[in-house]
Each structure stands twice: as structure tokens, then as C-alpha cells.
Amino acid sequence: DAGVIQSPRHEVTEMGQEVTLRCKPISGHNSLFWYRQTMMRGLELLIYFNNNVPIDDSGMPEDRFSAKMPNASFSTLKIQPSEPRDSAVYFCASRSYSNQPQHFGDGTRLSIL
């Protein structure tokens, strides 16, 4: 079975540019999670969706961040405008239902210059 697929794997861009990260969850999973991982703060939950509906976005750092899930097989995390402090590894995870573990993608390593 295909796992969670994230693209791109690496992104390097200049500050002020728009960045879009993509995620394809495991087929049949109805919950999707976006995380950010940094050395200083560890793994932080940014937002999660149930059945394509955003449930909790309290972890989104500020208005420059937005996430969408237009259908059950695709989600995006957008940063506009990007800043150097956004540099991190961003993970997407999906889960079938509430008492099942989350399955993680390989992440997108984002560097903002």
C-alpha cells in the first residue's frame, strides 16, 4: 500500500515568496494532520482535518499560514509570504479513525533564505 506522499521533498526559496506544500493521505483515511519539526520546538501540530473539514488550527503560527483539503486525497499547506524562521521540516500524517495511529509522510524540508 502506498503511504502518505508529500511533495516536494526539499524546497529552497527566498523570503517573501509563496510556498506550497502538498500531501496525499493514505486512501481511506479520514483524518489528516500537518506538523512542523524544528530543533528548538520539536514536533508541533499545526492543523488537522476530519473528513476534509478543518477541526483545530490553533497550532498555525500566524495568518501567513493556511491549509486546505479540497478532497479526501489531497491537502496543501501554504505560507505567504515566507520568512527565514519558517525553515523547518513539515510533515503530513493521516489516520483511518480516532483509535488508530497516525501514519507519517517523509516530510518536506523547507529552507527560506
Added chain:
Amino acid sequence: AQSVTQPDIHITVSEGASLELRCNYSYGATPYLFWYVQSPGQGLQLLLKYFSGDTLVQGIKGFEAEFKRSQSSFNLRKPSVHWSDAAEYFCAVGAQGGSEKLVFGKGTKLTVNP
């Protein structure tokens, strides 16, 4: 709200030695508990999980963990470490019947000496 503490940032063991990684959680009710492993440049892979029942749970790659409610702990163990076990290990707690969020510890980096 739940929280997780992994008191050891970095542990070094020799290949073939036993391993125990500590995890303490804070949550007022029965938690869901997980251990994940992350190799460099990779995502997190589930090692094992505890939901209910037997407090000693077996996972992949020869790992096991024991849930001790009285100590609010969920320590990960392996009797004999292999060089390929070198990675970072994360403990996570979720709330049964509540928020669907997982809260992760800061991780323990494991180095294995030959």
C-alpha cells in the same frame, strides 16, 4: 491537556546491549500511547501502541513497552540493540474519547557503538 516528557535527549549504547528509553506523560484519564522512530531524512514510523488491555505491548523490530499507570510512564525497551536501531525515538500521548491530537515528546537520539 496532555504532555509528554522524554528526560534523555541523547543515549549511547553498545551494540548488543540492552536499551530502555524513558517516557513520562501527563493526562488525567486513560491515554493512548505511542512510540515512533525517525531515521535521518525520514518520517516517523510507528513502533508500537497502547490503547487498553495488557500493559506490556510488543512492537516491530523487537521493541516492547510497558504502560505503568501508577508512574505515568511508558518506557521503551529492547533486549539487544543492533546498529540499525540508531535513530531518534519519540513518545506520544493521545486522549481517549477526547481531542484527536497527539502530543509528542522532544525525542531521544540513540547512538549505537560497534
